Amino acid sequence: MNVDFYIENSYHISKLITKKYSTSFSLATSLLEKEKKRAIYAVYGFVRLADEIVDSLDGFDKAFLLNKLNDDLNYALENDISTNTVLVAFADTVKKYKINHALIKSFMDSMEYDLSKTTYDSHADLDKYIYGSANVVGLMCLKIFCNGESCLYESLELPAQRLGSAFQKVNFLRDIKEDIQSLGRTYFPEITEGELNEENIKHIELSIKKDFDEAWVGIKQLPGRSKLAVALAYYYYNGLFKKILRTPPEKIMSKRIRISNIRKYLIILKTAFMYKAKLI
Incomplete structure (x- = not known):
């Protein structure tokens, strides 16, 4: 497995997250051109991950988890890689579209x-x-x-x-x-x-x-x-x-x-x- 394969599969994971969490948003996104579609999936995967930490992970240290996500996010944005696949796709999208x-x-x-x-x-x-x-x-x-x-x-x-x-x-x-x-x-x-x-x-x-x-x-x-x-x-x-x-x-x-x-x-x-x- 090379880096390109890893990044491509990271996008697929964000696409899966989008489809599982929001049928309406996923349907609208599916109408886009191919490259824009995968980029929007990456954005949704990232915001959904952060939102789930603060809204759904009851019984866990949400502050620690959100801080950890933020640290991992900053690393991904600076280095174009992460062990968190959602952040890999998001960081790649941020770089491509100069967000x-x-x-x-x-x-x-x-x-x-x-x-x-x-x-x-x-x-x-x-x-x-x-x-x-x-x-x-x-x-x-x-x-x-x-x-x-x-x-x-x-x-x-x-x-x-x-x-x-x-x-x-x-x-x-x-x-x-x-x-x-x-x-x-x-x-x-x-x-x-x-x-x-x-x-x-x-x-x-x-x-x-x-x-x-x-x-x-x-x-x-x-x-x-x-x-x-x-x-x-x-x-x-x-x-x-x-x-x-x-x-x-x-x-x-x-x-x-x-x-x-x-x-x-x-x-x-x-x-x-x-x-x-x-x-x-």
Whole structure:
């Protein structure tokens, strides 16, 4: 086994992680061109690994494990190799697409917040967390989509961040029961004493809708099949958002809202038609 074989199999492992953890994200990613596809798998594998440490490894020393991941990450970025295959694929992608290391640091900083910070009392605090946990991931993906076109990247930075913000806030609403009851976290400043009601959800709705509207402007300017893939993710999350809004607050607090498989299939057909008809 040589280094190239090792790196290639590292990408396959990140692809497997993506497919096992998120069918919707994996489906959208599968629509990309080959090289962009494997790069997005690498980014997802990395962020999923960090997220699993802070959210799922109960009973273990999460702070130690996250610090270890950070040390291994820095080594991989500096030396282009690691015994952690997820980091091998990610470091290779970072190098190929010249992803700014400051984005990666912001992401890891937000993961550290999840180890100790349980409430966000102001929108400034929440925005800072979302920037590190979601917006920078959108910017990493944008680097891959633009593939060296710096002017295009700069023009789409804000829409990419807005899309990451919208996705993250929808995730917060979808996972609100588990976040509050299992992890003891409350992300939205509007929610006090762990209570979701018609009044505070209306404020949250306006914020997410604004993010989606600003993101759509950028999606229409993405190159190649990146436009198709991101549009599919957009319509999926927008559909999930609308379903959450149609759900009574007490039900949102008691069960995880999902999009049915039939609805997902219809979203795929709609997005494919709009892309072929050049409506996006």
